[in-house]
Amino acid sequence: MGTAVVGKGLEGIVAANSGICWIDGDAGVLAYRGIDIHELAVHSTFEETTFLLWNGHLPNELALREFSSQLALARSLDQRIVDMLRTFPKSATPMEVLRTAVSALSFYDADEKDNSHDANVRKSYNLTAQIAMIVAIYDRLRKGLEIVPPDRSLSHAGNFLWMLNGVKPSETATRTLDIALILHADHELNASTFAARVIAATLSDIHSAITGAIGALKGPLHGGANEGVMRLLYAIDKAGADPVEYVRNMLAAKQKISGFGHRVYKTEDPRATHLRAMSEQLGKDSGHPKWYEMSRAIELYINKDKKLNANVDFYSASTYATLGIDIDLYTPIFAISRTAGWAAHVIEQLDDNRLIRPRAEYIGPVYPSHWIAVSERP
Ligand SMILES: CC(C)(COP(=O)(O)OP(=O)(O)OC[C@H]1O[C@@H](n2cnc3c(N)ncnc32)[C@H](O)[C@@H]1OP(=O)(O)O)[C@@H](O)C(=O)NCCC(=O)NCCS
Incomplete structure (x- = not known):
């Protein structure tokens, strides 16, 4: 066909321009918006890191306060989502539940059909807050425990642990999870983020993109x-x-x-x-x-x-x-964090969009091969 042959698994292929995350694989460097992950892990918070990923720069004090409170205000889940969670079979894993519930979240988002930059930012606040809530709520439901209402005075990490366990988390547990969320928040064109960008580039919607990303993350070669x-x-x-x-x-x-x-x-x-x-x-x-x-x-x-x-x-x-967290919540916690990165990439993709549609090197039967009547087939 004359197209270039690429490495299996697209190894080494640069498939997008992006200003979000930089990796030097030989030197072991990872940076979000130019800031080394080691600095962010020591000094930042998940909220500040998410602002950085979405806006391209660190927030000043006021902007950080506003961002954090907007994220906390977004801690609200339509009752019909909670009712749906109650109907899932006991055998459903939290990742399967998350994948299905995130898809349904779009039904109850006022901006569902709006693919503008501002609407996608608004939806990103909602998705980031709601994904953490779904993981915590489903875990309590499957254990026959009461749902714990969100505490908007807590950080994203702290509120997740609170809604999961129903006791106020220690500072150590909160900061440990907060750092884990910072470390997982973005990683350039990893499989799930690439999946999200491909979906977004069709001008579908951010809920579809993140649903697809969750499906990709679930695999044992990735977040699983x-x-x-x-x-x-x-x-x-x-x-x-x-x-x-x-x-x-x-x-x-x-x-x-x-x-x-x-x-x-x-x-x-x-x-x-x-x-x-x-x-x-x-x-x-x-x-x-x-x-x-x-x-x-x-x-x-x-x-x-x-x-x-x-x-x-x-x-x-x-x-x-x-930290006492159940094993099948580990990948959902990865998703809770990576939602920040997925959202940043979807927004970046749609700000300068072109359909992502690569080619394949054809290795099938020779062309032309002809149709033959069923009676004449071997
Ligand atoms: C991450 C991963 C999918 C990268 O895959 P990749 O770039 O396609 O690399 P490959 O799977 O082709 O591995 C290259 C070689 O290293 C070996 N290898 C890679 N990861 C390995 C692992 N975790 N255990 C044992 N051998 C491993 C492979 O068997 C292969 O050896 P070979 O050349 O003799 O066949 C792969 O390292 C892996 O499967 N790791 C385990 C799953 C995991 O931790 N995923 C999370 C990634 S953040």
Whole structure:
């Protein structure tokens, strides 16, 4: 066909111009709007980082206050969404529930049909607030617990923990989750964000784009990996096995280890640096360092033996486990954070849109191949 052959999985292909997120995979650098993730993880909050992603610059004091209160004000869910959550089967995972509920949110958003920049920003506030609420509410419903109303005086991270657990979260838990949300908020053209941009570029709507992104995030090669890590740690613990021995056998059987490897980073994933530190600290503080210690032993082995680095998902597993969060909420928490990035990318795409429609290198039967009557087919 004369089209260029590209690497499998679009490896190395630059598919968009974007001013949101910069990654240097060789040097292990990640920056949102030019600001290094290490600075944001230490100094910022999820609210401030979301403002940065959506607006391109850090907010001043007043702008930050207004932004945070608008996000808090958006903590409201139509009763019909809550009623719908009650009807889902017990077997539905929180990621499946989130995917379905986010699609339905559009029915009750006043700006549903408006694809203007301002309407998409308004919808982004709603989606960011509502996605966190859906995860917390569904978890309580499936456990037969009362729904906890949102507390608008709390941060995004704090309110999520409050609505999830029904007790005011500690400062440590809130800040730990806040940092995790900062670290997961955006990552350039990762699979789910690319999916969101492709959907948005058809001039569909932001709810469709984020629904599609959630579907992509759910996969074990993407956001689903953090749950895979914890399932592995549980399996090793249950078997009373040596973590290194267990993982060595998996690798010998050509199995992949969740939480390792990355398409872009050829060195340490800078997000893993912070999650490792948080996992270790929480382990020490709680007196339950088991998950951290197992993780560290596995990491050192895989690092040495396979030259693979831990990615963002590896230490988020032990971090969330030590916070007492259920395993199937790990990927939804990733979605709670990544909504900020998905929204930024949808808005950027629509501000200067062109349909995304690549070509395929044709490798099928030779053309022309002819139709033959069914009686004459072999
Ligand atoms: C992230 C990931 C999907 C990137 O995939 P990719 O760029 O397509 O890289 P590949 O899957 O082709 O891997 C390249 C090589 O490294 C190996 N590899 C990569 N990740 C591995 C892992 N987690 N465990 C074991 N081997 C791994 C592959 O087997 C392959 O080896 P080979 O060349 O001998 O066949 C991949 O590293 C992976 O599956 N990781 C586990 C899932 C995960 O943690 N996902 C979250 C990413 S943030």
